Amino acid sequence: MAESQKAPETVNPALVLVAAAAGWFVPGLGHALLKKWGKAIVYFCAIALLVIVGLRMRGNMFSSSAADAFDMLGFLADIGNGVFYFLSGSINPAGADVSRASGDYGTRLIATAGVLNFLCVLEVLQIGFGGKPRREEEHTPA
């Protein structure tokens, strides 16, 4: 092995799975458990911003009792928000109002945040199982 290359850090697979679950429940927490603090903060802020703005715009958070396939897709996207999904009633006590354009846009923001969090969870798994370098320096040329 060349001197400039670092040996990959070994991470307990159970910790990776816990980090992925934690990252789903609280956006960014998975990265924080893997000590990627910068990413954790940015992901949390981005997802929280999207969900809170979406809910304040009176966007719709789909429930598991879906009436059709599109509602089910909406639910699958929204459940990606983790704790924000369960707190949606507290964040926006007035409930959804998609009769106006702002409510419709809010629904899209919430779904985007959920899908974005799923991407973050996938990245936690990728980092943890060694598919992605854990440190930025490993990518810089020697």
Next chain:
Amino acid sequence: MVIFALAVSAAFALLSKNKMSERVRYAVWAFLAFLVVAIGIGWLMYPFTR
């Protein structure tokens, strides 16, 4: 729309790039692309509003 573009471009930059300079460049590019494309498509749809 600006909030959406800001949050998504920042997250995409961190997800897809590894170096800080690449991340900043990609985030700015994606942010501007979101805005330009959204405004552009908005103007393209304008003749069909009535």
